[in-house]
Amino acid sequence: MIDTLILGAGAAGLSAARALHNAGKRVVVLEARDRIGGRAWTDTTWEGIPIELGAEFIHGEHVSTHALVRKFGLTTLPARRHEARYMHWHVSGDRLRAMDDLPPQLAQDWATTSALYEALAARADDAPDLSLRDYLASHHPHWNDDNYRMADVLLAQTCCASLDTLSCADLANEMKRDRAGKLESRIAEGYSELFWRMVEECSIDVRLNVVVRSITWSREGVQVTTEAGEIYAARACVITLPVAVLQHGGIQFDPPLPTAKQRAIWAFRVEPATKLIYRFKTTVWQADMRYIAHADPTGRWWLPGEERRDASPIITQFVTADRAHRSDNLLEARALAEGLEALGMVLNVSAEGIQQSVTKSRRVSWAHDPFARGGYAHLPPGHADARAVLAAPLDDVLFFAGEATAYDSNPQTVHGALDSGTRAAREVLA
Ligand SMILES: Cc1cc2nc3c(=O)[nH]c(=O)nc-3n(C[C@H](O)[C@H](O)[C@H](O)COP(=O)(O)OP(=O)(O)OC[C@H]3O[C@@H](n4cnc5c(N)ncnc54)[C@H](O)[C@@H]3O)c2cc1C
Known part of the structure; x- marks a missing residue:
C-alpha cells in the first residue's frame, strides 16, 4: 500500500515527496507532463x-532553495538586475535612463514605490483591505499617471496581477513574515537540474x-483515477496542482x-x-544594462546570461496579466515581431537592424499550458485568508501544498512552493 500519493512533480510535490521519503514513507508522485519541475523548466x-x-x-539569500543548491553541489550566480546602475527605466518620448539617472521627481517617486513593501509590513492587521491602486491613491495623493504606470510595471506585473486586483492585506501578511532577504540569484545549471x-x-x-x-476520498484513504483509467490507492494524498487547474474543473472530487x-x-x-526570448549575433544594448522596465505593452526585459561574459547575447521579455493576455492573443511570430519592435524603440536601434541580428527566438505562454493555466496566483481585496483555508488538511487524508498555499512563506515563488511541500509533509506525518 502506498502511504502517500503526491499529485504534481513541481517544487511543492517534490519537496513533500523528499520529506516523506526521508521519514521512511512509501511515496508515489503522479505527474501529468513528460517532465518534472512544473512551472520551473530550463x-x-x-x-x-x-x-x-x-x-x-x-528571490533572497536566506530562502530554503539555497540549502538544496548547496546539498546537490550546484552553483548560484548573483543577479544584479535591480541595482540602480543596471536597471533602466523608459518613459515614452524620453531616453532610456538608469535608475540612478532619473529626473528628480520620478526618482523620489521610484524610492516610494520600491519602499512600498516595507510600508505594507507596518500596516495594521485590522485596516480595511484595499486594492494596491486604492492604497497608493490614499497614501500618495500627488501621484500622476506616470507613477501608476511605474507601480503597475514594477509591482503589480511582478505579482502577475494588475494594481486593481492585488489585495494589500495579502501582501502585508507576506511582508510581515518575510525573511527572504534582498539578494537575487540564478542557478547556473538551471532550475530543472535542481529538481532532477x-x-x-x-x-x-x-x-x-x-x-x-x-x-475519491474518505477517512479510510484516497483513490485517484487517471485519464488512462488507472487507479492508485493510498492512505493520504498531497495535492499540489496549480490553483488554476483546480478552478478549471478537470479534476472531480x-x-x-x-x-x-x-x-x-x-x-x-x-x-x-509569458516570456519572449531572443538571441542576437552580438549585443544590441549597452554594457551596463541588465534590466529594462517601461510602461508600454512589453513591460520588462532582462538578461538571462548577465553573469556569463562569454555567453551569447540573449534577452528575455517577461509580461504578465493584461500585457500577457495581449501577447498570448497574437500568433507567436507576430508577438515576437512586436516584442522586437518595442525593444528597438527602447534601445533606439532601427527595427531592421535589430531584426537582422536575431538568431533564435521563442515565446513561452504559461496560460496556454493545460497543466498550469496561467502564471502564479494572487488574491484580490477581501480574500486574504484564502491561502490558509486552501492549505488546511481535510480529514487527515487530503493535504494541500503549492505556491498559492504558502501562507507562512513567500507565495508566488519556488521557495514558497518548496516550503509548502515541507509543511504538507509535516502535516501528513503528524
Ligand atoms: C513565467 C514564470 C516566471 C516565474 N518566475 C519566478 C522566479 O523568477 N522565481 C521564483 O521563485 N518563482 C517564479 N515563478 C513562480 C514559480 O515558478 C512557482 O511559484 C512554482 O514553481 C510553483 O511550484 P508548485 O509546485 O506550486 O506548482 P507547479 O510547479 O505548477 O507544479 C504542479 C505540478 O502539477 C502538475 N499537474 C497539473 N495538472 C495535473 C494533473 N491533472 N495530473 C497530474 N499532474 C498535474 C503540473 O504538470 C506540475 O508539474 C515563476 C512562474 C512563472 C510561470
Whole structure:
C-alpha cells in the first residue's frame, strides 16, 4: 500500500515527496507532463546558457532553495538586475535612463514605490483591505499617471496581477513574515537540474505522463483515477496542482470539497505569464544594462546570461496579466515581431537592424499550458485568508501544498512552493 500519493512533480510535490521519503514513507508522485519541475523548466538548447522558461530567480539569500543548491553541489550566480546602475527605466518620448539617472521627481517617486513593501509590513492587521491602486491613491495623493504606470510595471506585473486586483492585506501578511532577504540569484545549471537531483537523491518514484482526473476520498484513504483509467490507492494524498487547474474543473472530487475549500480555490485570480526570448549575433544594448522596465505593452526585459561574459547575447521579455493576455492573443511570430519592435524603440536601434541580428527566438505562454493555466496566483481585496483555508488538511487524508498555499512563506515563488511541500509533509506525518 502506498502511504502517500503526491499529485504534481513541481517544487511543492517534490519537496513533500523528499520529506516523506526521508521519514521512511512509501511515496508515489503522479505527474501529468513528460517532465518534472512544473512551472520551473530550463531549456538547454541555447548554446551553453540554461534558459529559464518559467521560474528564473532565487528571490533572497536566506530562502530554503539555497540549502538544496548547496546539498546537490550546484552553483548560484548573483543577479544584479535591480541595482540602480543596471536597471533602466523608459518613459515614452524620453531616453532610456538608469535608475540612478532619473529626473528628480520620478526618482523620489521610484524610492516610494520600491519602499512600498516595507510600508505594507507596518500596516495594521485590522485596516480595511484595499486594492494596491486604492492604497497608493490614499497614501500618495500627488501621484500622476506616470507613477501608476511605474507601480503597475514594477509591482503589480511582478505579482502577475494588475494594481486593481492585488489585495494589500495579502501582501502585508507576506511582508510581515518575510525573511527572504534582498539578494537575487540564478542557478547556473538551471532550475530543472535542481529538481532532477532531488528525485535522484532519494530515487523518488515519479510516474510521468499520468494525468489525474478524479479523487475519491474518505477517512479510510484516497483513490485517484487517471485519464488512462488507472487507479492508485493510498492512505493520504498531497495535492499540489496549480490553483488554476483546480478552478478549471478537470479534476472531480468525490465527495465534493467542502464549501469553504471551494470558496478559497475560487478566491484566487490567476493571470497569464509569458516570456519572449531572443538571441542576437552580438549585443544590441549597452554594457551596463541588465534590466529594462517601461510602461508600454512589453513591460520588462532582462538578461538571462548577465553573469556569463562569454555567453551569447540573449534577452528575455517577461509580461504578465493584461500585457500577457495581449501577447498570448497574437500568433507567436507576430508577438515576437512586436516584442522586437518595442525593444528597438527602447534601445533606439532601427527595427531592421535589430531584426537582422536575431538568431533564435521563442515565446513561452504559461496560460496556454493545460497543466498550469496561467502564471502564479494572487488574491484580490477581501480574500486574504484564502491561502490558509486552501492549505488546511481535510480529514487527515487530503493535504494541500503549492505556491498559492504558502501562507507562512513567500507565495508566488519556488521557495514558497518548496516550503509548502515541507509543511504538507509535516502535516501528513503528524
Ligand atoms: C513565467 C514564470 C516566471 C516565474 N518566475 C519566478 C522566479 O523568477 N522565481 C521564483 O521563485 N518563482 C517564479 N515563478 C513562480 C514559480 O515558478 C512557482 O511559484 C512554482 O514553481 C510553483 O511550484 P508548485 O509546485 O506550486 O506548482 P507547479 O510547479 O505548477 O507544479 C504542479 C505540478 O502539477 C502538475 N499537474 C497539473 N495538472 C495535473 C494533473 N491533472 N495530473 C497530474 N499532474 C498535474 C503540473 O504538470 C506540475 O508539474 C515563476 C512562474 C512563472 C510561470
